[in-house]
Amino acid sequence: MAGTDKTQESVMGGPSVILVEPQLGENIGFTARAMMNGGLSDLRIVKPRDGWPNPRAEAAASGAGSVIEAARIFETTQDAIADLQRVFAMTARPREMIKPVATPRDAATEMRALIGDERKVGILFGPERKGLDNDDVAAADTVIQAPLNPAHSSMNLGHAVMVMSYEWFQAGDDTPGRYLSEGRTGAATKEELLIFFERLEAELDDCGFFHVAEKRPIMVRNIRNIFQRADLTEQEVRTLHGIVSGLIRRHEGKSIGESND
Amino acid sequence: MAGTDKTQESVMGGPSVILVEPQLGENIGFTARAMMNGGLSDLRIVKPRDGWPNPRAEAAASGAGSVIEAARIFETTQDAIADLQRVFAMTARPREMIKPVATPRDAATEMRALIGDERKVGILFGPERKGLDNDDVAAADTVIQAPLNPAHSSMNLGHAVMVMSYEWFQAGDDTPGRYLSEGRTGAATKEELLIFFERLEAELDDCGFFHVAEKRPIMVRNIRNIFQRADLTEQEVRTLHGIVSGLIRRHEGKSIGESND
Numbered sequence: 001m002a003g004t005d006k007t008q009e010s011v012m013g014g015p016s017v018i019l020v021e022p023q024l025g026e027n028i029g030f031t032a033r034a035m036m037n038g039g040l041s042d043l044r045i046v047k048p049r050d051g052w053p054n055p056r057a058e059a060a061a062s063g064a065g066s067v068i069e070a071a072r073i074f075e076t077t078q079d080a081i082a083d084l085q086r087v088f089a090m091t092a093r094p095r096e097m098i099k100p101v102a103t104p105r106d107a108a109t110e111m112r113a114l115i116g117d118e119r120k121v122g123i124l125f126g127p128e129r130k131g132l133d134n135d136d137v138a139a140a141d142t143v144i145q146a147p148l149n150p151a152h153s154s155m156n157l158g159h160a161v162m163v164m165s166y167e168w169f170q171a172g173d174d175t176p177g178r179y180l181s182e183g184r185t186g187a188a189t190k191e192e193l194l195i196f197f198e199r200l201e202a203e204l205d206d207c208g209f210f211h212v213a214e215k216r217p218i219m220v221r222n223i224r225n226i227f228q229r230a231d232l233t234e235q236e237v238r239t240l241h242g243i244v245s246g247l248i249r250r251h252e253g254k255s256i257g258e259s260n261d
Numbered sequence: 262m263a264g265t266d267k268t269q270e271s272v273m274g275g276p277s278v279i280l281v282e283p284q285l286g287e288n289i290g291f292t293a294r295a296m297m298n299g300g301l302s303d304l305r306i307v308k309p310r311d312g313w314p315n316p317r318a319e320a321a322a323s324g325a326g327s328v329i330e331a332a333r334i335f336e337t338t339q340d341a342i343a344d345l346q347r348v349f350a351m352t353a354r355p356r357e358m359i360k361p362v363a364t365p366r367d368a369a370t371e372m373r374a375l376i377g378d379e380r381k382v383g384i385l386f387g388p389e390r391k392g393l394d395n396d397d398v399a400a401a402d403t404v405i406q407a408p409l410n411p412a413h414s415s416m417n418l419g420h421a422v423m424v425m426s427y428e429w430f431q432a433g434d435d436t437p438g439r440y441l442s443e444g445r446t447g448a449a450t451k452e453e454l455l456i457f458f459e460r461l462e463a464e465l466d467d468c469g470f471f472h473v474a475e476k477r478p479i480m481v482r483n484i485r486n487i488f489q490r491a492d493l494t495e496q497e498v499r500t501l502h503g504i505v506s507g508l509i510r511r512h513e514g515k516s517i518g519e520s521n522d
Contacts (some may be wrong), residue, residue: 011410013495033417039410063413098494099442103429106438125442143442147434149272152324155423156294162420163427166407170366173408177367181360181404233359 012041014168014254015088015111016122017161018048020136023128029060029068029178030158031125036064038165040178044080044122077136081122089124090164091132092154100142105224107144108167123164128157155246180231188237196237198225273302275385275429276349276372278422279341281336281397284389289320290329290418292386297325299426304332320342321481338397342383347375350385350401351425352393353415361403368405369428384425389418403481449498455496458485461505 017035022028022045032043048054052073061068074080081087088107102110114121125141126132131154137143146155146163153168155163201220210216227240278296283289283306293304309315313334336342342348349368363371375382385401387393392415398404407416407424416424431501462471464480471477490502 011412022324030417030420033413034420036413037409037416037420053281062417063415093440097442098497101442102437103431103436109438113409135402147436148298148427148430151272152294154298154324155298156323156419157419158417159291159295159423162416162423164425166409169409170364175364175408177370178363181355181358181362184510236359 011039014038014040014115015166016044016060016084016120017046017164018077018122018124018155019048020080020124020132021049021078021127022125022157023049023159025054025056026060027062027128027157028054028057029062030069031065032057032061032067032160034120034158034162034165035054035067037162038167038169040168041070041236042122042165043067043068044074044255045071046074046077048073048079053260075118077124077139081124081139083120084122086121086142087124087140088122088142088144089132089137090146090160091126091137092145092148093131094145095134095137095143097134097138099137099175100159102142103147103177104144104163104167105171106196107142108164108171111168112171125157125160178188186234188232188234192234192237193227193237195230196240199241203248245250271448272300275299275301275303275426276464277301277303277305277345277377277381278425279305279307279338279383279385280309280418281338281341281385281393282310282388283386283418284310285418286315286317286416287317287321288349288389289318289332290323290325291329291438292422293318293322293325293332295423295426296328297421298423299428299430301426301429302328302331303383304328305335306332307335307338307341309334338385338400341401344381345383346380347382347403348385348401349383349403349405350398351392351405351407351421352387352398353406353409354392355406356395356398356404358395358399360398360401360415362402362406365405365407365424365428366432368403369425369432371403372429373432386418388419447495449493453495454488454493455499458488460502464505464509 017031019028022031025048028045028048029045035041035043045052048085050056052071053068058068060066067236088111090104094101111121123144124132124136126136144164146153146160148155150225195219200223203208210219230236232240266470278292278301280289280292283292284412286309289306289309296302296304306313312316313332314329319326319329349363349372352366355362372382375376384405385393385397387397405425407421458481461484465471471480491497493501
């Protein structure tokens, strides 16, 4: 079934993530975890404030230790991007420079095309407090700006990496927007539904539920619609038959009890 | 220009975010910040482990203090969703139950439609370590599962909220995928480009750059293509004229110097 036949195999690769002068080790760890979620593997760090390795980064990585272990440290942004062929810069603030600006979604689609074409691609993320400086933005080919609440568009560093990592994965994913979860035994056929409907309506006739005859057709339609909307499985139709049987028995029991009063 | 004419006005509203038994105050703060980024305002918390208010949540909220201040605390998930009409549950693990599963993107589009239709909508997020329990998932109408690296699909709590908050905003946003940043003085006309090309080529003729006559046409085409691709502004064409003038002066100076040798 769609969305359920995926292997548990890890899918790693994608653009390099370059953190420029990150301040908090936790954020480096959160970055690694976000990268792992989206299948990104190459982490580069320019002058981490608290040195390297950083135990706080390792603690926050939670399952993404391999990304932290493989991370490389650089002295300058220039060194960190030297081998790349296309560089994106994620920033919340518009800059006074003429540069293509892309949404995360559009940028991720372009990255898929570039990497499919064997180009080496990276994304720059700035320090927590002030973001990328203008020279770092100028070094990039394209600015990525996420459409967000204009009054509060600055994301937490780990969140910004998560958005790009998520969009990278979405750009290569074909999960349908909506599907039914696994565990389903198979959708009921229209005949199975009809048998249930007719049985239910016969029981309701018996107990006097349809006491206003001229309203019966519309009531039947409304009741059938309730169950149609539920998009029932064969197993669920069996469960509904059981419910009807149970309610009849209870009713019969009650009648007996009542007759004993 | 597209994407640049937005006001700084805050756009708040959207689905309620319900954190079920969150453990770390930091994650509640990160949640508030992510909500603010996406314009979500209603935070509900079921039994926060470390009580409420929580100074760590306030510290991590960074600019989203208003979301923290307005947060409401509930004893059970049932209480927290009592007034809602449609509930989504975000989870990384598939569950053994038959339930519609949507991607964050599809769910966000549906939420826009529901809220546009005046329905009260909420999204459940589980505790950090184990996620939502099955009863909480069963209480929801729809499960949201983000397509992510199958081997590492479990997101940090704040990251999961960020993805939904981001998708909520995208579903209502019309920023084009790609545009040119502000600060642009206006694209150059073809005539301005042509004047520059012809001047450059005349100077290159003068200095003997096109010394193989039969190669001149293809070299001219290649050079024009370089500048065409740059999608120049009028100001940038003026800058290029200045560069050519500067290089000629330098060349003239050199010639004088050389003739003095």
